[in-house]
Amino acid sequence: MIELRNIKKKYKQKEVLNGVSLNISSGVIVGLVGPNGAGKSTLMKIIANILKPSSGEVFFHGQSVKEIKKGFYEKIGYVPQDLALYHTLSVADNIAFWSTLSATKISDDKINEIITTVGLAEMLPVKVEQLSGGMKRKLNIAVALMHNPELIIMDEPTVGIDIQSKLEIITFIQKLKNEGKTIIYSSHDAYEVEKLCDEIVILNGGQIKYHGLQKELVNAAREKGHLMDDDSFTAVLSKLGQW
Numbered sequence: 001m002i003e004l005r006n007i008k009k010k011y012k013q014k015e016v017l018n019g020v021s022l023n024i025s026s027g028v029i030v031g032l033v034g035p036n037g038a039g040k041s042t043l044m045k046i047i048a049n050i051l052k053p054s055s056g057e058v059f060f061h062g063q064s065v066k067e068i069k070k071g072f073y074e075k076i077g078y079v080p081q082d083l084a085l086y087h088t089l090s091v092a093d094n095i096a097f098w099s100t101l102s103a104t105k106i107s108d109d110k111i112n113e114i115i116t117t118v119g120l121a122e123m124l125p126v127k128v129e130q131l132s133g134g135m136k137r138k139l140n141i142a143v144a145l146m147h148n149p150e151l152i153i154m155d156e157p158t159v160g161i162d163i164q165s166k167l168e169i170i171t172f173i174q175k176l177k178n179e180g181k182t183i184i185y186s187s188h189d190a191y192e193v194e195k196l197c198d199e200i201v202i203l204n205g206g207q208i209k210y211h212g213l214q215k216e217l218v219n220a221a222r223e224k225g226h227l228m229d230d231d232s233f234t235a236v237l238s239k240l241g242q243w
């Protein structure tokens, strides 16, 4: 579904991505992991076509995203790391605003469905600034997904929230996968990456150091001789700088 060919990205003189090539199949959840500053957010923005690479190309269903115009943004949902919400507006007004950005009309049924699924139906009249951190995160996800995209890019969507909200969001993402969505998911949380992701991509030093099944990651780390405190998934994710 998504193919990255030799993506490079420099911010001024600083090289962040240095030749990233990757294929992502439909219907999988891919965990994008790596140490702080590895370039995960940069790569996700490039896939979402909201940031241009310095060189290289992204293909969506075989077509370069440079050539796909408006239709591309209808097919993807991008959940940014920073909240993209109007804090002085109500939940309902945020939904109304974001739904107008979609080229195709989003039905009230679809909006109600997603707001109910993320547990915010009772909060529609409440201003965003009065929501808890977890509720804001859920709304941030909901507004990015109202148009029912087939590819979902989520950049640390659960950062800074309590475990209960985190579990609810995990359940919601599993539901999206069961609906056949393709999801690229960045997180530093070993628990949720292990629970959610079918495949793992490790980004470090501007390059992909591993792309394979999540279940095989611990074995791969052992075979590569990475030092781990134990054989847990958490131990591998805590040492990504070694890759």
Ligand SMILES: Nc1ncnc2c1ncn2[C@@H]1O[C@H](COP(=O)(O)OP(=O)(O)OP(=O)(O)O)[C@@H](O)[C@H]1O
Pocket: 011, 014, 016, 034, 035, 036, 037, 038, 039, 040, 041, 042, 043
């Ligand atoms: N707009 C920008 N201008 C200059 N440098 C940038 C810009 N955006 C990111 N960087 C730098 O690029 C590098 C990669 O940043 P990026 O946010 O993509 O990493 P990340 O893997 O998502 O990090 P984290 O896990 O901490 O969120 C960092 O060194 C960052 O400081």
